[in-house]
Amino acid sequence: MYDLDLLEHTDAVNELLARYGVKFGIYKNKTFKEQLFPFDAIPRVIGKKEFEYLERGLKQRVLALNLFLKDIYSDKKIVKDKVIPEEFIFISSGYLAECEGVMPVKGIYSHISGIDLVQGKDKNWYILEDNLRVPSGASYPMIARELCRRSSPMTFENVHLEDNRNYAQLLRKTMDYVNVGGHTVILTPGRYNAAYFEHSYLAEKTGAHLVNGSELQVKDDILYYVNSNGGLERVGAVYRRISDEYLDPMNFNPESLIGIPHIYDVFRKGNVAIINAPGNGVADDKGIYYFVPKMIKYYLGEEPVLQNAPTYLPFYREDMEYVLEHFDDLVLKDVAEAGGYGVVFGNSLSDEEKKRFIECLKNEPRRFIAQEVIDFLDIDILEDNSAVPRKADLRAFVLMADEPMVWKSGLTRFSRNPDSFIVNSSQGGGFKDTWVLSQ
Amino acid sequence: MTRLGFDYCMKITYEMEVGQCHYTMKCIPQSTRCQRVENIKIEAVPANKWQKGKDSFGNLTAYGSVDFPHSVFLFHVTGTVETGIRKFDEYKEESIIGNYKYPHGLVVPGEGLRAYHAALKEMMPSGGTAYEKGIYFMHRLHQDFTYEKNVTYINTTAEETWAERKGVCQDYAHILIALCRLENIPARYVAGMLEGEGLSHAWVEILTPDGWCALDATNDVEVTDSHIKINVGRDAADCMINRGIIIGGGGQTQEISVSVSRL
Structure with missing residues (x-):
């Protein structure tokens, strides 16, 4: 099965990745550490038919999420029609009152969506979470494919693969579609960001300027790039890789040193596109996740193609009863946390911890969701020259221009530890290329 | 009706x-059902161009940047306001009303405020309207809290100031908002000006079936024709009349003068 020449080149590819600076930075105990993002050469392979099915479901989901965001920051019909309780919106930490009544260019909120899926042993795919703020990860399979082709061209001779190196074109199209006139820039917080490699790589591949906050300036409601002569050149679209909070000290966190004063005022007047739009956190909130299938029905009048992992909302009394009864079989997630933190498996707690957790749950039912533990379909990774099964997920990327486009690849992340279900890169796992077959 | 300058x-x-400096001013009152604003004049020093806008709560903003060296920054607004036109202000914020219903920012009740709310609820005559409850909370708070300067700061939360039982107008407003929201009455913060005071003032608007009713807990009154509303929000942080950042060092002195007089 693994008669791939590529596997012989695992070390060579990892060395090249290291030389290209493909790293993942993490903060541990308040110090910044950069670590390599280990690449596993056994690709995850998804058949043509199967990917077409995923594509349908992903497009549908991202369309609905965009409509939801547009609705939430204006009329809130979905709340008035009692599909989603009002408090889930207003208590969400991702909801930003500052975005009320502000319409992004062409009404698009989530231009780049990273949708995390897993495949169960039953072969069904389940959506684990939506990432609509600044999802990262596309650059890793892009460059891995490039380096694999270089190291082992013969591996690719006889397989019919969708080329994933077109991500840059899709991204460029997405950015150009909303550009209101002027340069397109990628705004990075800089070198000490976990995804800095990706920022620079995407800038290079799309031909956008890579800039930091101090190179952008607002004057008379227009955003400018300050060129090396001190001249001002208009910017029409900003793919920002900094969070909402730090984007503009005049409108959001006043302590931010990496933001651009008044950029949000320019956006408010429609004079620049910000990719993704501020305020998207209200739609990828773990509490709102529960409602995404309902959103699809509400906005599109369609049945969801892709299912959520079975989820319970302790906010509803029946769900709370179920959760208390089946506590040991469930995984509980704190809706305010991200990156694999705030995730608790019911059966991993001592009696004392369990008692305390349940008390907390009863006091703040809105703060948690509970999910059935999905029996993941393991996929193989290479360890000491033999294949061993590990848990893995898939981050699919959906880009939104005049219509949603699904990138025919994705980031497959796996956990190093055989007993762990947590595949988040901030917790030290590795990644694989995702092959989508073209025939 | 009264005319105030x-x-x-x-x-x-x-x-x-x-x-370099960047600023956003929310110091321009606007006409509502309760007040008619006229003859607004704005002077900025340095005399550079600034932009007009509106924030998501409906407040007027004036913002801009000065990108050359300067040693004085001044922003000066004058105008006249007709007040005492009507008691309740128009309710037109239905789609964002949730912002005024749930805990947020400086107005997140902790144990202290929850206990205070529970105690007041015990004593309060049952079956009251939102308006009656708001008035009741205001009267009680005025008795249970002491006006004292320099014990709280702009970032002091409602829970912290309640623990001390003293503070200034901002603190009275935050506690009253917390009490009303715990009672499921939408309540918002108002920054404004008051006749005869040299500083800006703060009070609360609560939503009643007749519209927004404005309660000044510091003075234990429903707002009168001496109050000029400038802006509204969830808490004091949303209603900062001036917000700015400067690039450059050294000390600075900030003087704010507010005067309101009857014409």
Whole structure:
């Protein structure tokens, strides 16, 4: 099965990745550490038919999420029609009152969506979470494919693969579609960001300027790039890789040193596109996740193609009863946390911890969701020259221009530890290329 | 009806020149059902161009940047306001009303405020309207809290100031908002000006079936024809009348003068 020449080149590819600076930075105990993002050469392979099915479901989901965001920051019909309780919106930490009544260019909120899926042993795919703020990860399979082709061209001779190196074109199209006139820039917080490699790589591949906050300036409601002569050149679209909070000290966190004063005022007047739009956190909130299938029905009048992992909302009394009864079989997630933190498996707690957790749950039912533990379909990774099964997920990327486009690849992340279900890169796992077959 | 003239002036003097500053002012009152604003004049020093906008709560903003060295920054607004036109203000914020219903920012009740709310609820005559409850909370708070300057700061939360039982108008407003929201009455913060005071003032608007009713807990009154509303929000942080950042060093003195007089 693994008669791939590529596997012989695992070390060579990892060395090249290291030389290209493909790293993942993490903060541990308040110090910044950069670590390599280990690449596993056994690709995850998804058949043509199967990917077409995923594509349908992903497009549908991202369309609905965009409509939801547009609705939430204006009329809130979905709340008035009692599909989603009002408090889930207003208590969400991702909801930003500052975005009320502000319409992004062409009404698009989530231009780049990273949708995390897993495949169960039953072969069904389940959506684990939506990432609509600044999802990262596309650059890793892009460059891995490039380096694999270089190291082992013969591996690719006889397989019919969708080329994933077109991500840059899709991204460029997405950015150009909303550009209101002027340069397109990628705004990075800089070198000490976990995804800095990706920022620079995407800038290079799309031909956008890579800039930091101090190179952008607002004057008379227009955003400018300050060129090396001190001249001002208009910017029409900003793919920002900094969070909402730090984007503009005049409108959001006043302590931010990496933001651009008044950029949000320019956006408010429609004079620049910000990719993704501020305020998207209200739609990828773990509490709102529960409602995404309902959103699809509400906005599109369609049945969801892709299912959520079975989820319970302790906010509803029946769900709370179920959760208390089946506590040991469930995984509980704190809706305010991200990156694999705030995730608790019911059966991993001592009696004392369990008692305390349940008390907390009863006091703040809105703060948690509970999910059935999905029996993941393991996929193989290479360890000491033999294949061993590990848990893995898939981050699919959906880009939104005049219509949603699904990138025919994705980031497959796996956990190093055989007993762990947590595949988040901030917790030290590795990644694989995702092959989508073209025939 | 009453005609008031107002004068708001903020002046910052820098010990050393600063190279750049950015500012957003929310110091321009606007006409509502309860007040008619006229003859607005705005002067900025340095006399550079600023932009007009509106924030998501419906407040007027004036913002801009100065990108050359300067040692004084001044923003000065004058105008006249007809007040005492009507008691309740128009309710037109239905789609964002949730912002005024749930805990947020500086107005997140902790154990202390929850206990205070529970105690008041015990004593309060049952079956009251939102308006009656709001008035009741205001009267009680006025008795249970002491006005004292320099014990709280702009970032002091409702829970913290309640623990001390003393503070200024901002603190009275935050506690009253917390009490009303715990009672499921939408409540919002109002920054404004008051006749005869040299500073800006703060009070609360609560939503009743007749519209927004404005309660000034510091003075234990429903707002009168001496109050001029400037802006509204969830808490004091949303309603900062001036917000700015400077690039450059050295000390600075900020003087804010507010005067409101009857014409």
